[in-house]
Amino acid sequence: SGPLASQNITFNSGNAGRITLPANFVLSNAYRKLRCRVRDSGVAVSGCSSDQFAVRPASLTVTSTGSADADAAGANTTATPRIRAGANFSLTASSNVVGYNGTPQIDNTKVVAHTSAVQNGVVAGNFASANVANGNSTGNAFQYNEVGYFRLSSFGVFDDTFTAVDSVNNDCASGFAAAGGKNACGFGNISNTAYFGRFIPDHFAVTAGANTPACSTAFTYFGQDGVSTAFSLTAQSVSNTTTQNYTGTYAKLGINTWSNFNFTASPLPPGSVLSASATAPIGTWTNGVANVVAQHIVGRPSAITAPTNITISAAPMDADTVTMPVTAVAPASAFRFGRLFVANSYGSELLALAVPIEAQYWNGLAYQRNQLDSCTLIPANAIQMRNYRANLNACETHLTGAGSVANGVARLNLSKPGAGNSGSVELSVNLNAANGTTCNSASASAASAATTPWFGNINPGARATFGIYKSPVIYLRENFGNFGN
Incomplete structure (x- = not known):
């Protein structure tokens, strides 16, 4: 020829x-x-x-048109297209030289992730042999195992085998630079490529931790805020490796937003719903992992309900629709249907009068004292005092005591009104809304609210009476003195 x-x-x-x-x-x-x-x-x-x-060609140009070209600068954390870490995307190495039919390779030591990335990551996959008609090669099954963006620095894509006929005889300079009057054996991209991405996690993995009841180590009341679930959340690639770059602005699951976790609860009694706590979830993304503690309210059912073990599950989803293959299930937590009970009390006007307030729960047959309750607080100023009768006038007796429930009972006291002040007063606990007046000293003041929605919305009440008696002895006092022989 x-x-x-x-x-x-x-x-x-x-x-x-x-x-x-x-x-x-x-x-x-x-x-x-x-x-x-x-x-x-x-x-x-x-x-x-x-x-x-x-x-050989002088160089190669690397692109990813329409596949992983969200932002050439590698800075936009919301740009599309989005590729899941470990999923396929395409790269093209172009020489634009007819006759080139070599197979470019990737040097993973030249992979550079976006600014602030924790890991550079690894690119897997292969280029096809270049099309001899145009000298360009495309690989459609590359995978990147991290989140964000990456670029390839100079000679990150290269070919050092096309010139094998020269290199075997040492007729070209090893590497990518001419030396000793010889051209370089290898060639590739001579400058940094654009950034490729945007890569996102493939899914989340959850490791369940311990649940913490709102009231004690054993139970939570229906309607009580604070039952918490703790779990570890990990962003992962298709092959279940941790995507450590899922952090900072590249982490699209806001930990502090309860609704992002799509919590559900089961079984829920009729009328009960799962809702967010007044306290936002806590946790921070660090190297693709977040240790989360989320608090919840399992609402009070519409009817009395026996103790129920309820499981709270999570199916987190971030702004890029990254979620979990299956819902994460936490250990079951015990819930009780509660109420407050205040019994009528009576005694001498010359002595202080105990006013026990009992925390109770429905055991399936009847209400009983909830001896596991040592968390409820019934402040004395949340008890409305009204309807004074007989010789007892407003604030001639007043409430004292911390109102802390211990073993199911809060023990408050009405001070002695004194001789001539027999009579009664109606006591009513403001469960959720402030109403009326109370006496915590010799002067009346506005009654506050106990803020205990887990005891319902019907304020429990009773009457305290001074000057009536249960036995023939109304008031007994012993005097001790010296008696002669």
């Missing part, structure tokens, strides 16, 4: 049979193997070089 390129040269006696070509050959195509043929134009004499050589 005819030559790809040719030059005419003239030997003279001073050349001693060896001459250097006056100009380089310029070839527009790439070739794996070429030889040089010299032919005498005067006589039919020709010869071919014993050495072979390659003609």
